[in-house]
Amino acid sequence: MKIFLLGATPSFSAQVGEDPISKLAKTGGNTGNQLIARGLLDRIVYDGLSWDHSIDPRAVHERFDMIVVAAANFLFPTFDFGGMAQYIERADLPVAVVGLGAQSNNYDPNINLMPGTERFVKVVAERAVSIGVRGPHTQEVLALRGVHNVTVTGCPSYYMGGPHGMNFPQRPFEEVRRLSINASRDVVAHSFDKERMLRLVREIYGTGLSWNADFVAQSEQAEISLADKQARNSEEALKEIATFLANVAPEADVRKWAADHVRVFFDVDDWLDTVQNYDFVFGSRFHGCMAALQRGVPALVICHDTRTEDMCRFLGMPFVSIVDLDKIDVAQLYSRVGLGSLARRYQGLYPAYTRFLSANKLIVKN
Known part of the structure; x- marks a missing residue:
């Protein structure tokens, strides 16, 4: 089986001294995307693989x-996947879409999508046996468009552990010493409650300071610039934070705190190896918490929109909605x-x- 991968990719080539924002762009703008692709590819067998999109x-x-499309939150009003739709049509191959x-x-399934993204939905629905979606809400969004060959799977990163799953030797809270936090300042606009989300994000950062916790950035450009010690604009990043x-x-x-504790991982193995050193991970980043769970570290997602909440609920992930969180x-x-239920x-x-x-x-893969 020779697979051509679209969407998220598991890794990328970087030049020595390459600007961190340039490296971020190669992940699709979010380092968590690499966990999606890694999770998907870890569970299937192939004898050929490429994600060289320069290939005709x-x-x-x-x-x-x-x-194979390692998908993410593609169904968003401002995203345009018309280019991917055209590429798939021209390649004229069977398609598998996961995630x-x-x-x-909000949970209104009548989301206004760009024409290119509507076309993408139509193209993959015609070519896939069944489209794997993150949660029941996405299934409803597609059903409203007449697409019913859909299976709720959650995110491929959830299944990285294979048949053995995840093991959690959770310790008493009194033994928790090392925290890792994650949050995003750029998702406030599409959260359930903008004012509450902004306040909670600031409190998450504040917890980082009071606990000397590491902050793991995924798409936050100032934090990523700061985490890369060779970046030239660290003073600007510090001022912004x-x-x-x-x-x-x-x-x-x-x-x-920011200079000492903000981190970014452009390599999945490095991320997974490092996260084992923490006792507890929490924040609004699904994949930041997923990395921890994959290595047996307790984690909790603070859900701010349908994308994360719908998926966490389906997968049994430990989570709390910002609507139910006061501080x-x-x-x-x-x-x-609750790791046993997970x-x-x-x-x-x-x-x-x-x-x-x-x-x-x-x-x-067996």
Whole structure:
């Protein structure tokens, strides 16, 4: 099976000293995308793989057996996937789509999409046995468009552990010492409650300062520039973060914490290896928390929109909605982590996921 990969990719080539924002662009603007692709590819067998999008679609048709789309929150009003739709049409191969998600600040399935994205939905629906989506809400969004060959799978990153799943030796909160946090300042506009989300994000950062916790950035450009110690605009990044946290902590404290504790990972293995050093991970980043769970570290997602909440609920992930959260209290967040229920949910979902892959003509890895 020779696979041509579209959407998220598991890795990329970087030049020595390459600007971190340039590297971020190669991930699709979010380092979490690499976990999506890695999770998908870890569970299937192939003897040929490429994500070189400079290859002409006609050559893809001749050299590959299938197009696999490692999808993310593609169904968002301002995203245009017309180019991908055209590429798929020209390549004229069977398609498998895994992890397609709708993103909104409410559960109305009547989302206005760009014409190119509407075309993408039509093109993949015609070529896929069944489209794997992140949660029931995305299934409803597609049903409203007359697309019913859909299976709710969640995100491929969830299944990285294979049949063995995830194991969690959760310790008492009194033994929790090392925290890792994550949050995004650029998702406030499409959250369930903008004012509450902004306040909670600032509190998450504030918790980072009070606990000397590491902040793992995924798409936040100032933080990513700062995390890359060779970046030339670190002073600008420090000013931006200090301004955002002006009412949270003194500027000197913010600068010291940010310089010492903000991190970014452009390599999945590096990320997974490092996350094992923490006792608890929380924040609004689904994949930041997923990386922890994959390595047996308790984690909790603070859900701010349909994209994360719908998926967390389906997968049995530990989560709390911002609507139900008044403040960031680490002990209370830790008490919400029900790892036993997650393990049980995984044991039910994993066999269904492998059946979905097989139905889409993908070979499941033993």
